[in-house]
Amino acid sequence: MAKIAVVAANGKAAKKIITEAVNRGFEVTAFGRRAENDTDAKNYIQKDIFDLTREDLKGYDAVVDAFGAWTAETLPLHSKTTQHLADILSGTDVRLLVVGGAGSLYVNPEHTIQVADGENFPEAFKPLAQAMAAALSELRKRKDVKWTYISPAADFQAEGERSGKYILAGEEFTLNPAGESVISYADYAIAMVDEIESGKHIQERISVVGA
Template sequence: MKIAVVAADGRVAKKVIAEALQRGHEVVAFGRHDINETPAKTYIKKDILALTKEDLQGFDAVVDAFGAWTPEALPGHSTTTAHLADILSGTNVRLLIVGGAGSLYVDPDHTTQLVDTPDFPDAFKPLATAMGKALAELRLRKDVKWTYISPAADFQADGERTGKYILAGEEFKLNSKNESIISYADYAIAMVDEIEKGQHIKQRISVVRA
C-alpha cells in the first residue's frame, strides 16, 4: 500500500513509518523539518495546513500524527484535522488519526469521558479537551473515510514492542493486569493493522497492551 504520514517528525509518526516499511509498504513522510529524520526514504517538507488535494492523491491512507501541547497551539488539533478532512473529502483515501485517551468513555451510557474523572491529571486536561473537540468535529464528517485511534492512558514513548495489543472501542479498557498502557511501538502495529484491514471506517477505536 501507499501511505502518507503527515506531521512525520514526531516520535509516534516515526514508529508508524518504521512499522509500515517493515511490512513492505511505500511511505511518504510530510514534515516541517529541513532534514529527513524519519525512516521514510521519501520526505517532503510541508506543513499540514499547506497540503493540497494533489499532494495526497494516489495514497491508500493518510496518517495524521499531529501533536501540539502549548496553549496557543492546542486549537491546531481541530484546524489540522479539518483541513485534512477537507482535502480528502469525497475520495477513497483513508484518514487515520493518532488520537488521545482523554475522550474515551468510562461508562456504558457514554456520558462521562476519562478527562472528566477526578483522577485525570490537571496538566493534561487542556490537551485532552482539544483532542476531544477535534474528534467530536470529525464525527460530523460523512464525506471522509476516517478512523480515530486512541492509545491507552499511559502512552509510553520508549516502551517495549511486545507485538500484542487488545483492540477496544469507545470505552476506556484495562488489560488483565488492570493497566491502561501501550508503547508507541505497539500502537504503531495497531495503526498499520488498521490501515491494512480497513475495518473501522468512520469509527473511533482504542488499543491497550495485551
C-alpha cells in the same frame, strides 16, 4: 503494497508508525516541517500541514495524521489540522487515520462521562484532552471522509518496548488483564498499520491497549 502518507512525520509516534509500515513493505511518504528527514521513510517532503493540497495526497491508500500540539496557544490546531486534512480528502477513497488521545474515551455504558472528567485526571493534561476531544467531535460530523480515530491507552509510553501484542477495543476505556491501561508507541504503531491494512473501522473511533 499499501501506499501511505504520514503527516507531521518527525514526531515520536509518527516515526514508529513509519518504521512499522516500512518494515511491512509499505510505500511510505513522510511529510514534515523540518528540512531533514528524521524517519525511516525513503520519500520525504518538507511541507506544513496547512500547505498540503488535494493533489499532494492523491493516489495514497491512507493518510496518517500524527499532529501533536502541547501549548495553550497551539492546542486549537488539533481541530484545525484534522479538518484541513478532512477537507482535502473529502469525497475521495483515501482514508484518514488519526493518532488520537485517551482522555475522550468513555467510562460509562451511556457514553456521557469521559476519562478526562474523572477526579484523578491530572489538571495539567485537561486542556490537551479537551482539544483532542474537540477534534474527534468535529471529525464525527464528517460523512464525506473515510476517517478512523485511534485512541491509545492512558499510559502512552514513547520508549516502551515492542511486544508485538495489543488489545483492540472501542469507545470505552479498557484495561488489560493486568488491570493496566498502558501501551508503547511501538505497539500502537502495529495497531495503526493493522488498521490501515484491514480498513475495518471506517468512520469509527477505536482504542488500543497493550496486552
